[in-house]
Amino acid sequence: MEEELRKSGRIIRYVIGLSIILVCFIVLSLYFTIHPPISQAMATEHPDSILTHVDQYEGISFGDNTEGKLAAEGEKLIKETYNYFYKDGQKIGNRLACTNCHLNGGTKAFAAPYIGLSGVFPIYIGREDKIESLEERINGCFERSMNGQAIDVNSMEMRAIVTYIKQISTKAPIGKRIAGQGFVKIVVPERAANPKTGAVIFQKQCQSCHGNTGQGVKLANNKGYQYPPLWGEDSYNDGAGMARLLTAAKFIKANMPLGATYEAPVLSDEEAYDVAAYINSFPRPVKANKEKDYPNLEKKPKDSPYPPFNDQISQLQHKYGPYNF
Numbered sequence: 001m002e003e004e005l006r007k008s009g010r011i012i013r014y015v016i017g018l019s020i021i022l023v024c025f026i027v028l029s030l031y032f033t034i035h036p037p038i039s040q041a042m043a044t045e046h047p048d049s050i051l052t053h054v055d056q057y058e059g060i061s062f063g064d065n066t067e068g069k070l071a072a073e074g075e076k077l078i079k080e081t082y083n084y085f086y087k088d089g090q091k092i093g094n095r096l097a098c099t100n101c102h103l104n105g106g107t108k109a110f111a112a113p114y115i116g117l118s119g120v121f122p123i124y125i126g127r128e129d130k131i132e133s134l135e136e137r138i139n140g141c142f143e144r145s146m147n148g149q150a151i152d153v154n155s156m157e158m159r160a161i162v163t164y165i166k167q168i169s170t171k172a173p174i175g176k177r178i179a180g181q182g183f184v185k186i187v188v189p190e191r192a193a194n195p196k197t198g199a200v201i202f203q204k205q206c207q208s209c210h211g212n213t214g215q216g217v218k219l220a221n222n223k224g225y226q227y228p229p230l231w232g233e234d235s236y237n238d239g240a241g242m243a244r245l246l247t248a249a250k251f252i253k254a255n256m257p258l259g260a261t262y263e264a265p266v267l268s269d270e271e272a273y274d275v276a277a278y279i280n281s282f283p284r285p286v287k288a289n290k291e292k293d294y295p296n297l298e299k300k301p302k303d304s305p306y307p308p309f310n311d312q313i314s315q316l317q318h319k320y321g322p323y324n325f
Contacts, residue, residue, distance in 0.1 A: 051173070054180030062167060071167040074160035074162070081099075096228050111183075111254065123137075135162060147236060201278075237285035246276075291306075297310035
């Protein structure tokens with residue numbers, strides 16, 4: 001009898017334990033049905049919510065609220081930047097617009113697009129040798145590409161630009177880059193770039209928009225440019241990223257002449273290389289204090305055209321190559 005009682009007790013405990021496990025399983029199943037994991041919920045509710053390539057961006061409508069209106073103002077500022085740089089007749093920069101380099105309002109693949117940037121900043125920038133905020137990076141463009149002055153990070157203009165970037169980055173992943181950001185890769189020729197060859201290509205492929213003197217075409221209101229100047233006082237200064245030959249060549253390869261894309265380029269890698277050399281062979285505004293760039297000279301790109309350098313390579317070779325060092 002005692003043995004039978006012990007056996008019955010074991011069976012009862014087993015049944016109770018199994019029942020508890022079953023109840024827990026049911027409860028967890030119900031919970032995850034109502035509250036699926038974030039990744040699963042995102043995939044179910046928004047199957048196209050995560051971009052893997054800039055080309056997948058389809059455009060958005062800004063909401064009729066404070067944030068949406070601020071983003072719309074940011075888009076206008078990016079596309080008509082010259083209206084900010086020229087206030088009350090006072091020049092505080094050149095007459096370019098951000099969209100002259102960040103094409104289509106910063107939404108074109110391999111034209112330094114803004115899409116996804118709010119998800120990767122703050123990020124390390126070698127030129128300053130520190131972790132930089134998105135606002136600091138934007139001000140770098142104002143001081144270099146726009147040949148102007150940094151703006152207050154708390155200003156309406158800065159908040160508008162950042163809000164615009166965040167809005168168009170809504171469907172981009174957080175914490176990692178996506179294809180189409182930055183510039184396209186090219187095979188760098190194992191020779192110095194040739195500005196004379198670049199001049200011939202420029203006259204054939206580029207002058208119809210930028211003019212045979214590279215000074216672009218102004219808008220009817222004379223405030224900005226339909227097609228930007230590529231050198232001279234209204235162009236980017238010598239501390240800008242586009243003043244680096246390889247950076248300019250990568251941009252040109254995927255975007256120029258107008259209508260070219262990374263999938264259907266017009267110029268070869270070598271032609272883009274030579275055209276970039278031709279464009280950057282002309283005088284342009286001088287950025288003050290460039291010697292303070294790249295405090296860690298080991299981080300300085302090979303094609304940075306101004307000293308100091310961390311090697312014995314000539315400044316001329318840094319500017320035009322070959323970059324076999």
